[in-house]
Amino acid sequence: MTKSTTLPTQPLAETERDFLIRPFIIETDPQETHEQPHRHNFQEILWVRSGQGKHVIDGHALTIQPHTCYLIAKGQVHQLITGINLDGLVIRFTDAFLPNFLSEEMGHYQTVLFNNVTINHTLPIPPEALSNFEALLNLLLAEFVAGNGRSNQEVLRHLLTVLLVKLGQVQQEVIRGGGTAVSPEAQLFHAFTLLLEDQYPQNHAVQNYARQLNITPRQLSDISSQLVGRKAKHLIEDRLLLEAKRLLTFTNLSVKEIAHKLGYKDPSHFSKIFKKKTQTTPQSYKTN
CATH class of the missing domain: 2.60.120.280 (Regulatory protein AraC)
Incomplete structure (x- = not known):
């Protein structure tokens, strides 16, 4: 390919x-x-x-x-x-x-x-x-x-x-093994996922999303944990990691270019986070 x-x-x-x-x-x-x-x-x-x-x-x-x-x-x-x-x-x-x-x-x-x-x-x-x-x-x-x-x-x-x-x-x-009512928490989480999908390359901090939703970072993380079993911080990290894997696998962008595309000013910091999450470097992941 x-x-x-x-x-x-x-x-x-x-x-x-x-x-x-x-x-x-x-x-x-x-x-x-x-x-x-x-x-x-x-x-x-x-x-x-x-x-x-x-x-x-x-x-x-x-x-x-x-x-x-x-x-x-x-x-x-x-x-x-x-x-x-x-x-x-x-x-x-x-x-x-x-x-x-x-x-x-x-x-x-x-x-x-x-x-x-x-x-x-x-x-x-x-x-x-x-x-x-x-x-x-x-x-x-x-x-x-x-x-x-x-x-x-x-x-x-x-x-x-x-x-x-x-x-x-x-x-x-x-x-969730639960009912079907649309709770206020579900509505907030929905709003968070929309913001995340739109802003994840430039917005990596939970507090920035929480501020836009008029709730505290703790409240956002609690809602996220309640609905999908993961804190908001981890969902942001997951979304960035997912896009990094996509770009490493399916494009010919360099690791440095991908880091900048995902909002990391320092490519070495991106590589450090990626290795921590995947036990391999971005370059090794791209090669393999």
């Missing part, structure tokens, strides 16, 4: 606008397998009814299982390796496609389902929920295929909202 200074970003096709749902076409389109690692500028859900395969998200190899959703957040590095007799759906959407009220009242969907902070990409659908889940997806697909104007777009937006709420309920069970 030829490396460049940037990772390729795969957009939604112009004709797809801000939303797409379609069946897998892996068996008829060889380009969908053995693809090069890439980022998305949209959120993606892979729904697998049956079949098998393997894909990689941010370096984590996952075996594809039936009756499972795989969540790929905007910005994550993704590569589909193999797909055999896969039956299912691909759902892609931009944040701009969502109804306004979703961002206001259910904005935690990005925290729970799509983020670059936690590493839970796999969401098995419980057997008792399969029938209703399939019915919702079939309705979403039929409405997309019908494609009859503005009212159709509104229906798609709200069906997608229902899907995200349902997936959020299942995911909350997986992560």
Whole structure:
């Protein structure tokens, strides 16, 4: 694979606008397998009814299982390796496609389902929920295929909202074993993840995020620990480390260039932190 200074970003096709749902076409389109690692500028859900395969998200190899959703957040590095007799759906959407009220009242969907902070990409659908889940997806697909104007777009937006709420309920069970209410803590954590995703290269300190959220650093760390089991400081470090690994693996940027890109004024300090986290130097990681 030829490396460049940037990772390729795969957009939604112009004709797809801000939303797409379609069946897998892996068996008829060889380009969908053995693809090069890439980022998305949209959120993606892979729904697998049956079949098998393997894909990689941010370096984590996952075996594809039936009756499972795989969540790929905007910005994550993704590569589909193999797909055999896969039956299912691909759902892609931009944040701009969502109804306004979703961002206001259910904005935690990005925290729970799509983020670059936690590493839970796999969401098995419980057997008792399969029938209703399939019915919702079939309705979403039929409405997309019908494609009859503005009212159709509104229906798609709200069906997608229902899907995200349902997936959020299942995911909350997986992560916390708890209920589905949108707590003030969840809303704050959602806001933190948005700030983190936007500011991590230049903003490495917990207190800077806490100040923007009008809470103390201790409160932010407590909320983070409560919701995802890790302190805010560690999530910031994890996000920086994740991006460092992406850039070392998939670009030809030098270690010094990557350090500066991630906001480290002293490349040796970046190398020291990276080695502490990974037990190897950035240059060795890049070479290997």
